[in-house]
Amino acid sequence: DTAVSQTPKYLVTQMGNDKSIKCEQNLGHDTMYWYKQDSKKFLKIMFSYNNKELIINETVPNRFSPKSPDKAHLNLHINSLELGDSAVYFCASSQDLGGREQYFGPGTRLTVT
Amino acid sequence: GQQLNQSPQSMFIQEGEDVSMNCTSSSIFNTWLWYKQEPGEGPVLLIALYKAGELTSNGRLTAQFGITRKDSFLNISASIPSDVGIYFCAGQDLRGTYKYIFGTGTRLKVLA
Numbered sequence: 001d002t003a004v005s006q007t008p009k010y011l012v013t014q015m016g017n018d019k020s021i022k023c024e025q026n027l028g029h030d031t032m033y034w035y036k037q038d039s040k041k042f043l044k045i046m047f048s049y050n051n052k053e054l055i056i057n058e059t060v061p062n063r064f065s066p067k068s069p070d071k072a073h074l075n076l077h078i079n080s081l082e083l084g085d086s087a088v089y090f091c092a093s094s095q096d097l098g099g100r101e102q103y104f105g106p107g108t109r110l111t112v113t
Numbered sequence: 114g115q116q117l118n119q120s121p122q123s124m125f126i127q128e129g130e131d132v133s134m135n136c137t138s139s140s141i142f143n144t145w146l147w148y149k150q151e152p153g154e155g156p157v158l159l160i161a162l163y164k165a166g167e168l169t170s171n172g173r174l175t176a177q178f179g180i181t182r183k184d185s186f187l188n189i190s191a192s193i194p195s196d197v198g199i200y201f202c203a204g205q206d207l208r209g210t211y212k213y214i215f216g217t218g219t220r221l222k223v224l225a
Contacts, residue, residue, distance in 0.1 A: 043215040056210045090155055097211040100144045104155035
């Protein structure tokens with residue numbers, strides 16, 4: 001059973017399009033995250049949600065809008081995609097805000113052409 | 114964004130050798146995590162550390178939470194080819210937003 005899952009695994013799209021990435025966790029965790037990993041493999045936090053409430057919004061362009069319909073799901077919608085948005089996006093979850101151990105999904109490789 | 118200093122950046126070692134890497138921060142953390150990432154996959158949690166001075170093992174891996182709370186160390190003993198990957202440290206500050214800050218990664222290659 002996959003603990004943290006993301007769809008799609010790969011996403012290729014043109015500049016200006018709008019796309020969404022979905023994330024689900026079956027660990028019963030309260031807190032979920034979105035990270036961006038660039039070509040140099042740096043992992044940078046974008047957002048975190050705790051019990052569907054936005055906690056971290058890490059200076060991300062407002063073209064990126066996370067949505068948490070329930071504790072087990074955190075989706076990422078990106079409007080007007082730009083070339084610089086090309087990266088691997090990871091979803092993660094932890095028991096709670098101070099839950100300490102954080103588990104990652106398999107990632108979504110987004111390529112904007 | 115803030116990143117932790119992780120060294121070395123990369124390592125090429127012979128199978129059977131021991132590996133050491135470390136992570137340093139200018140801030141103190143309450144938790145240190147160590148991850149391994151293989152190509153095309155998400156980071157996989159290896160070891161979690163919760164107290165200053167704590168030493169924890171997971172098979173051939175041993176990690177330590179530095180007593181200053183500003184650093185952590187990961188050792189891999191008797192490396193094997195499947196140890197290849199990028200190793201990341203991450204520190205969590207339990208104040209404010211409880212954000213995890215990640216290290217810059219250590220790329221490990223094992224020569225058989």
